[in-house]
Amino acid sequence: xxxxxxxxxxxxxxxxxxxxxxxxxxxxxxxxxxxxxxxxxxxxxxxxxxxxxxxxxxxxxxxxxxxxxxxxxxxxxxxxxxxxxxxxxxxx
Amino acid sequence: xxxxxxxxxxxxxxxxxxxxxxxxxxxxxxxxxxxxxxxxxxxxxxxxxxxxxxxxxxxxxxxxxxxxxxxxxxxxxxxxxxxxxxxxxxxxxxxxxxxxxxxxxxxxxxxxxxxxxxxxxxxxxxxxxxxxxxxxxxxxxxxxxxxxxxxxxxxxxxxxxxxxxxxxxxxxxxxxxxxxxxxxxxxxxxxxxxxxx
Numbered sequence: 514x515x516x517x518x519x520x521x522x523x524x525x526x527x528x529x530x531x532x533x534x535x536x537x538x539x540x541x542x543x544x545x546x547x548x549x550x551x552x553x554x555x556x557x558x559x560x561x562x563x564x565x566x567x568x569x570x571x572x573x574x575x576x577x578x579x580x581x582x583x584x585x586x587x588x589x590x591x592x593x594x595x596x597x598x599x600x601x602x603x604x605x
Numbered sequence: 606x607x608x609x610x611x612x613x614x615x616x617x618x619x620x621x622x623x624x625x626x627x628x629x630x631x632x633x634x635x636x637x638x639x640x641x642x643x644x645x646x647x648x649x650x651x652x653x654x655x656x657x658x659x660x661x662x663x664x665x666x667x668x669x670x671x672x673x674x675x676x677x678x679x680x681x682x683x684x685x686x687x688x689x690x691x692x693x694x695x696x697x698x699x700x701x702x703x704x705x706x707x708x709x710x711x712x713x714x715x716x717x718x719x720x721x722x723x724x725x726x727x728x729x730x731x732x733x734x735x736x737x738x739x740x741x742x743x744x745x746x747x748x749x750x751x752x753x754x755x756x757x758x759x760x761x762x763x764x765x766x767x768x769x770x771x772x773x774x775x776x777x778x779x780x781x782x783x784x785x786x787x788x789x790x791x792x793x794x795x796x797x798x799x800x801x802x
Contacts, residue, residue, distance in 0.1 A: 517689055525682040529675055536671045539661045539801040549802055556797040563790045567685045568783055576619035577631065584635060588642045595646060599653050 524566045531555050630780045634787045637750075641791050644746060645798050648739040655735050661801050664729065665740070666720060673716050674796050680709035681789040684782050694772035696765065703762045706785065710755040717748050740799055747795050750788045757781055 535555045538548060565571045570578060620628055652658050661667065683705040690698030724730075724737075731741045761781050764770065770778055 518686070521682055521685050521689070525678055528678045528681075532671060532674050532678070535797065535801060536667060539667065552797050552801055556793050559793045560790050563681060563786055563793065567681050567786045568790075573623065574619055574621040577621075577623065577628075581631065581635065584639065584642075588639075588646070592646050592649060595650050596653055599650055 520566060524562055528559055528562060531559050535559075624776050626776055626780050627783070630783045634783065637787070638791070641743075641746070641794070644743050645794065648743060648798065651735050651739055659736060664736075665800050666723075667800055669716060669720065670796060670800050673713050674792065676709050676713050676716075677789045677792050680706045680713075681786050683709065684785045688775065688778050688782050691765075691770050691775040691778050692772060696768065696770065699770060699778065700762065700765050703758055703765060707755055707758045707762065710751050710758065710785075714748060714751055714755070717744065717751075743795055743799055747788070747792060750791070754785050754788050757784060 535552060538551045538555070541548075543551075564581075570581060573581075623631075659665075683702045687699050687702035687706065690696075690702060721741075729737055731738055758781065761777055764777070
């Protein structure tokens with residue numbers, strides 16, 4: 514088996530394991546905040562694994578990597594800002 | 606001629622050996638990713654301001670969707686194996702793995718239609734609640750991407766059957782792979798936000 518194939522297989526196995534853990538976390542009895550943090554951590558890990566290994570982002574140049582990753586913190590900041598704005602803007 | 610040797614690459618090129626087609630797909634992925642971000646952020650804002658929201662598994666079938674997630678992971682593996690095969694000049698391997706990927710995509714869509722059918726017969730419609738609206742719009746938008754991906758794979762598979770790709774010419778397969786992996790990547794987030802949280 515060539516090196517790439519074994520890396521791809523291991524990645525698929527880890528993605529499956531993380532998916533099972535994610536589903537488990539959604540149903541275990543822990544605090545809501547802890548649950549959300551864990552679920553986002555699992556999702557972020559899985560997305561990073563798909564991007565780095567299957568999309569070969571780790572082999573791209575630093576410039577392209579920066580272009581791809583910069584929108585992510587921008588989106589997170591936008592979400593946080595929107596959440597703070599909700600009590601002032603959204604009225605039913 | 607090798608696709609990466611078609612044009613001389615300046616030593617200080619910020620994008621290395623990436624072809625214009627590949628850069629175009631990356632640009633599309635960034636834009637499309639922002640579209641998904643817009644939908645998910647809008648969903649989060651609606652949820653934060655809604656008086657109540659169903660808990661995970663209360664309405665949605667988590668085991669079935671978890672299986673769908675597993676299926677998309679498998680198709681990402683078969684897609685990267687298709688690229689791996691053609692990079693070694695294995696045309697039969699390319700066709701085999703592309704067929705597996707397309708079949709996985711079609712099964713994913715079939716399961717999604719099955720899920721929608723059960724919701725619709727139980728009067729869980731687009732306009733039933735804010736929750737149902739967020740659910741249908743986000744998952745339908747993703748489903749359309751899967752459908753587009755399946756059609757895209759069919760086109761590349763047709764070209765592969767004509768012997769268009771080789772160890773020196775696999776750019777189109779790589780670009781298709783980027784799109785398909787993006788569809789998988791986005792589903793990871795949609796599954797977490799819509800189904801599990």
